[in-house]
Amino acid sequence: MADKTLHTAALRIEPAPQERATSDSTGGSTGAKIARRRCKRFAMGLAAPGQLISIFVLVVSLLVALVMSFTLWSPTRGSLFDATFEGLFNYEELLIYDTRFLEAVGRTVAFSVICLSLELVIGLGLALIFLREFKGKSALFSTLLTPMMVMPVVVGYTFWMLFQSNGPINQISMFLFGASPAWFQSAGLAWTAVIVTEVWHWTPLFFLIMLSGLNSIPENPVRAAVILGASSRQIFWRVVLPMLKPIIIVALVIRAIEVLKLFDEVFMLTRGGPSTSTETISLYIYKLAFQDFQLAYGAAAAFLVLIGTLVMVHVLLAPVRDQLLGRNN
Amino acid sequence: MPKKPLTPLLALMLGVALVLTLFPIFWILMTSIKPPTDWNTSPATWVPSDPTLINFRTLFDPEAIGAFGVGGVSESATAAVFGSLLTSITATLIAVCIGFFAAIGLSRYAKINRFTPLMILSGRMFPPAAIAVPFVIIFATVGLIDTYAGLIAIYVAITLPFATWMLKSFVDEVPREVEEAAMVDGRSRMAAHLTVTGPLIKGGLFATTLFIFILNWSEFMFALVLSYTNIETIPVRLSKYVTATAGTLYGVQAALAVLAMAPLIVAGFLIQKHLARGMTFGAVKR
Numbered sequence: 001m002a003d004k005t006l007h008t009a010a011l012r013i014e015p016a017p018q019e020r021a022t023s024d025s026t027g028g029s030t031g032a033k034i035a036r037r038r039c040k041r042f043a044m045g046l047a048a049p050g051q052l053i054s055i056f057v058l059v060v061s062l063l064v065a066l067v068m069s070f071t072l073w074s075p076t077r078g079s080l081f082d083a084t085f086e087g088l089f090n091y092e093e094l095l096i097y098d099t100r101f102l103e104a105v106g107r108t109v110a111f112s113v114i115c116l117s118l119e120l121v122i123g124l125g126l127a128l129i130f131l132r133e134f135k136g137k138s139a140l141f142s143t144l145l146t147p148m149m150v151m152p153v154v155v156g157y158t159f160w161m162l163f164q165s166n167g168p169i170n171q172i173s174m175f176l177f178g179a180s181p182a183w184f185q186s187a188g189l190a191w192t193a194v195i196v197t198e199v200w201h202w203t204p205l206f207f208l209i210m211l212s213g214l215n216s217i218p219e220n221p222v223r224a225a226v227i228l229g230a231s232s233r234q235i236f237w238r239v240v241l242p243m244l245k246p247i248i249i250v251a252l253v254i255r256a257i258e259v260l261k262l263f264d265e266v267f268m269l270t271r272g273g274p275s276t277s278t279e280t281i282s283l284y285i286y287k288l289a290f291q292d293f294q295l296a297y298g299a300a301a302a303f304l305v306l307i308g309t310l311v312m313v314h315v316l317l318a319p320v321r322d323q324l325l326g327r328n329n
Numbered sequence: 330m331p332k333k334p335l336t337p338l339l340a341l342m343l344g345v346a347l348v349l350t351l352f353p354i355f356w357i358l359m360t361s362i363k364p365p366t367d368w369n370t371s372p373a374t375w376v377p378s379d380p381t382l383i384n385f386r387t388l389f390d391p392e393a394i395g396a397f398g399v400g401g402v403s404e405s406a407t408a409a410v411f412g413s414l415l416t417s418i419t420a421t422l423i424a425v426c427i428g429f430f431a432a433i434g435l436s437r438y439a440k441i442n443r444f445t446p447l448m449i450l451s452g453r454m455f456p457p458a459a460i461a462v463p464f465v466i467i468f469a470t471v472g473l474i475d476t477y478a479g480l481i482a483i484y485v486a487i488t489l490p491f492a493t494w495m496l497k498s499f500v501d502e503v504p505r506e507v508e509e510a511a512m513v514d515g516r517s518r519m520a521a522h523l524t525v526t527g528p529l530i531k532g533g534l535f536a537t538t539l540f541i542f543i544l545n546w547s548e549f550m551f552a553l554v555l556s557y558t559n560i561e562t563i564p565v566r567l568s569k570y571v572t573a574t575a576g577t578l579y580g581v582q583a584a585l586a587v588l589a590m591a592p593l594i595v596a597g598f599l600i601q602k603h604l605a606r607g608m609t610f611g612a613v614k615r
Contacts, residue, residue: 041484042518043438050431050489057460057486064463122346129343134335142345142598153564154586157571158353161579166371168356174372191458200353206425209613250612255527261457262547268568284552287457290554295462302459309586 025281069300083296090300100276101301105308108203111191111280113261115198116252122199123206128236130211141211148204156268159197163269187277190270194278197265202258206251213247214240246320253316260309281305307312357590360583361385365397368579384584392461394581406585409566415590416552416562417545418483425538427485428492435493436500437508457550459488465554475557483551488541489516491607495540499533500526536603539596546593563589578609 052266069090076095126144130137147155162169163183170180183189225235225328266272272279272287279287281301285289289298360368362380387394388406464483465474473479503526503555511521527534550563556565567589570582597604605613 028555038520039422039438043434044462045435046430046438049427050434050493053427053486057483060458061463061467064466065459068466108366120334125342125348128519129335129339131332132335132339133610136342140347142601145597145601145604146354146594149351149543150354150590151549151564151593153547153549153567155353155357157567157586158357160571161583162353162356164373166369166373168352168373168375171372197433200349204350204607205605209609212605212613238403250609254609263458264564268548268571282458286554289458289462295466299462301460302462305459 009168022136065299065302067297069303073296090297091304093297094301094304100279101284103276104279104281108260108262108280111195112256112261115195115202115259116255118195119203119206119255120205120248120252124210124288126207127210127214131214133318140307145202145204145208150201152201152264153268155197155201159193159200160269183227184270185274187274190274190278194266194269197269198259198262201265202255205255209247209251210244213244217243249316252315257309260305337349356588357583358580360579361587363580365580366512367395369577384580385588387589388584406566409561409563410588412477412561413546413563415544416480416484420545421483421486421538421542423481424485424488424492424541425534428489428496428537429534431493432496432500432588433496433526437505446520461551461554464551469556474555480555480560482583484545484548484554488544491610492537492541494531494610495537495607496533498606499537503529533538533603536600537607539600540607541601543593543596
């Protein structure tokens, strides 16, 4: 069990004998050449359907969106082919004048940082508790994972009900603090509701990934630290946490990508309200494109978001790239 | 790590986590069996005194709730349940089939470079609202908008990376030598992959299928923008129940929510061991 996560890549086998024989020398016999070509063609055949679909989805739709983002096209203005290019007009508008967009970006980033930190700390804490011995561990483990299996729309709807002014949360807060706030009427409270929802929904994923990481930490360094007289706090900060770093980064990157796109829960909970105070990037783009039909402008906004996310992910992933690829060379 | 017993404080924390985890689910379950008189009481009713299944019946027969003197549910959810089942199951099977071949290709033949993870992930990074824009335009041109075929095509496309990379991580665990032995015995490459590796990763195929099903079943935004009148899925129906005049029909909404999450929770428990792998594109294994 130990070491498995970080070194599963070691299971990867060397190239097949015939390929190994031919890949070293550039020349080789004619027979080997034909075999190599056939093998290559076979590999391409395997990947073709998947790649065709990915190319269609990513490249074609991105190209359409990119072309569109340089125009002022909208469905009411005739064909997209007739639209005139306006250069970077949309981008300029977004980055300099559109305070609603900039606010949505800032809000989404702040929201992501708050949620991910809470989820990481709670998830890691729970995982650490799960390293101890107690009864009913596996049943409790399964139960704690439940939230992440529920679909986002239902999570949003459920918390919308819980936060109703005559809902159970206000009943409890009335009992404890003598106050029953209207959660969706003020920006701060609406934000709290969205954060609570998101943290409830996705902390289990962090718990799951952290526990899997903790279980795969080799025991010897920890034993050595114990023998050398390290306190459990020192062991955690100096031994366990550094070894957990790759897995923490993977978890953060994967969740960050999803949180930055947050839509379903907010759509069900607040629709961005009151006013636009809980509007996320995705919600704003959705409203631009499908309520105001400013498709071109929405596409430009989406591109800016994509570029930002790409840069962030590339930088964050650098230290753990090899692990994510599952390779050892 | 040395195994220590639980201290009372830690046990308390686990208890709190358990209660917080289960409370929302408990609430939605209770609401789904409340009769109309308990829906919107103040203070809220926690456990209905006379539980009923009327809300679930109303989903498929909008008139049923009339017996309680409540109107306002005009549309049944039958079409939505059918739509969800059709799109999720079809798209899942297609994605897993294509993904299986791509996974073999990647695991056995491909060279992976440092931009590969970025390429895999970039499909997930683009805000779906933005991918939806070009898709609405393309689909409108080719007549795929508001059709199940169109929705299935999108679902295949967006879940394919998950299917491919999750399956690749399972294929990676099967040693090449096993396939090579079959090839030495005279089987073709394809036969070796299908008849040797296929059965060996049976569990992985099962887990991947359920995982992709969870993703498809939960998808909301594409279904929202690509459906007008002909097609519908459960998440779209739920959002309509909440926004329409039916805004206070809590019981019926909750019943649909329960119906929506039940298969997910079952599927989730079945593939619990592999959830981390699926969510992280195979980067975290257990």
